[in-house]
Amino acid sequence: MFGGSGGPSRMPVDPAAAQLSYIPSALVVSDPSAPEHVDSTDKQNGGKCKQVDSIAAHSKKLQDDLCELGLKIKHHEDNVKYLKTLKSNLDESVLHMQVALGKYDKASFFQTKKEDPEHVKSEKETIENILKHENSGAAIFCRMKSQVEALSSDQPLTKDVIGIVATLGKVDDNTLSRLLSEYLGLETMLAVVCKTYEGVKALEAYNREGSIDKNLGLHGYAASLGSPLANRFLVICLEDIRPYAGEFIADDPQRRLALQKPRLPNGETPTGFLGFAVNMITIDRRNLYCTSKNGDSLRETLFYHLFSNLQVYRSREGMIKALTCIRNGAISLDGGMIRRPGVFSLGKHEGDIDLKFPTGSESYNLPEGYLETENGIKETKWKRDRTCEDIKREQDLFNSVRFSYEKKKQELIKFLAKSSSHVSQYPVGSGSTRR
Numbered sequence: 001m002f003g004g005s006g007g008p009s010r011m012p013v014d015p016a017a018a019q020l021s022y023i024p025s026a027l028v029v030s031d032p033s034a035p036e037h038v039d040s041t042d043k044q045n046g047g048k049c050k051q052v053d054s055i056a057a058h059s060k061k062l063q064d065d066l067c068e069l070g071l072k073i074k075h076h077e078d079n080v081k082y083l084k085t086l087k088s089n090l091d092e093s094v095l096h097m098q099v100a101l102g103k104y105d106k107a108s109f110f111q112t113k114k115e116d117p118e119h120v121k122s123e124k125e126t127i128e129n130i131l132k133h134e135n136s137g138a139a140i141f142c143r144m145k146s147q148v149e150a151l152s153s154d155q156p157l158t159k160d161v162i163g164i165v166a167t168l169g170k171v172d173d174n175t176l177s178r179l180l181s182e183y184l185g186l187e188t189m190l191a192v193v194c195k196t197y198e199g200v201k202a203l204e205a206y207n208r209e210g211s212i213d214k215n216l217g218l219h220g221y222a223a224s225l226g227s228p229l230a231n232r233f234l235v236i237c238l239e240d241i242r243p244y245a246g247e248f249i250a251d252d253p254q255r256r257l258a259l260q261k262p263r264l265p266n267g268e269t270p271t272g273f274l275g276f277a278v279n280m281i282t283i284d285r286r287n288l289y290c291t292s293k294n295g296d297s298l299r300e301t302l303f304y305h306l307f308s309n310l311q312v313y314r315s316r317e318g319m320i321k322a323l324t325c326i327r328n329g330a331i332s333l334d335g336g337m338i339r340r341p342g343v344f345s346l347g348k349h350e351g352d353i354d355l356k357f358p359t360g361s362e363s364y365n366l367p368e369g370y371l372e373t374e375n376g377i378k379e380t381k382w383k384r385d386r387t388c389e390d391i392k393r394e395q396d397l398f399n400s401v402r403f404s405y406e407k408k409k410q411e412l413i414k415f416l417a418k419s420s421s422h423v424s425q426y427p428v429g430s431g432s433t434r435r
Contacts, residue, residue, distance in 0.1 A: 055419045062412045069405040076398035083391045090384040097377045101370070122358040126166055129355045130190065137203075137233025138164045138190040140222045157218060160199025162291060165191045165236070165306070168298055169281035171357045176312070179331050180277055181356040183339070184306060189355045191234035193302060196293050200237050236302065238292035244300035254279075255288055255299060262311060262325035270325065272318025277310040277331070278303045281357070289375045295382055 131139050141161065148155045162168065166189045171177040181189055194200050205216035214223055222229045247258040256279040261269050274280075278299065287298040309328040313319040316336030319326075323338075330338045337345035 059412075059415065059419070062408065062415060066405065066408050066412060069401055069408055072401045073398065073405060076394050076401060079394045080391060080398060083387055083394060087384055087387045087391065090380055090387060094377055094380050094384065097373050097380070100373055101377070122170075122360060123167075126356065126358045130164060130166060132354070133190060135222075135227055135230035136190050137192055137218055137229060137235070138166075140218055140225070140227065140229060141192055143225065144218075144221050157202055157221065160195050160202065162193045162195060162238075162287070162298070165189050165193060165302070166355050166357060168193065168287065169283055169303065169357050170360050171280060171282065172359065173333075174356075174359050175333055176280060177357045177359055179333070179335070179337070180280075180307075183277075183310070183329075183331055183337060186355060187234050188306065191236050193236045193238065195237075195291070196239045197237050200235050203235060236305070238296070238301045239294065241292075241301045241305045243292070243294070243296040244304040249279075253288075254283065255297060257299065257304065259309060262322060262327075264322065264325055270313070270318060270322035272314035272332075273322065274312045274314055274333075277307040277312055280312060281307075282360075285374070289378045289382075295379070295386075 127142060130136075130142055133139050141158070141164065144155060145158055145161075148158055165184070166181070171180060192203065194203070203218045205213045205219075207213045212219060214220065214228070219229055244257055249256045249258050257276070259276050259279070262273060264270055281299070281303050283298050283303075289297055291297050292301050311319075311322070311326060311328075311330040313322065313330060313332040313336070315334050316332045319330050319332045319336050319338065322330070326338060326341060329340045329343075330336075335348060339345060
């Protein structure tokens, strides 16, 4: 290793490499008193000198390459040391925050609406309705997840999957839940949500002919249950979604997006405007911070991707009056729906929606600073995970450059041995000299 606490410095060249420096001077001898003449011997010596110059030039290039590789080794080694120190500091920060949270009596303030029997029932019904689509990717995943949780085991297929769209948010109002579910459609409500593209690839594998391998991924698990996947299923990859890039509403524990309210030509907000659909979804605390690999939450990735600036109005009448300021679509609580400017969904939906978001929200009587610390732990853990990835990448680069260095060093040693043997055939000072 080439350690050191200072800035980058030239790498020491191996002793074998240093031998090259004397070769040119040992072969070139000058005698000022000798008469200047050109004969066959002089020409021969001139050719020999050119060979020596060529050897010296190549040896210098090898030494320079070796020094450059040495500097790269030092650079990557310093990066690894820095990143390991950073990881250690992040580990310490997580530990301190966990100790701080451990001082609270959680039973005294974790009284949530989630414990309301009606809300628990709503969540259970959502899962049951997903399982009714028994040959869907969502149903197979739910069955796999319940088995993994029951056995307390680790399943590679589930570790990168956050869940099914229908289970990742709650809505306070049953009517709004039905409308948002209808707006998205059944296929999207049953979509499997993954953090990364690696998670997407784990769900479905292919054979050499390019066909789906029914023995691997979600297909393999479905086959083991005797319920093969029937059709295509939708998967949403958070890593590939462009997240919301604006500000958040200040001091909002749900981290709602600070979207600009629609304005009529007279500058007023349309009558009956209730808000944006993306902000009417209540997200579980676990998914409020650093859900994606890039550090974003579900609201600014998944739900912003699905709803964008979808506006919600109290009535169809108010929504129609606001047409001039509807940019991405709108819905009204009495059943009106504009999917996008110029595209209206008319008529009345018959019957209830088969699959809806659970109703209810979470409300906490939390001590000051608790939620901030809890979110800080999650964010710091996310930074630590990214740092571990950086360490692995830098270590791989270090190993690669180190390998190149050793290879170049062997090349230099072999060249030294070959050139020394070649030069030894020409005794110094024999025959004529050159000026």
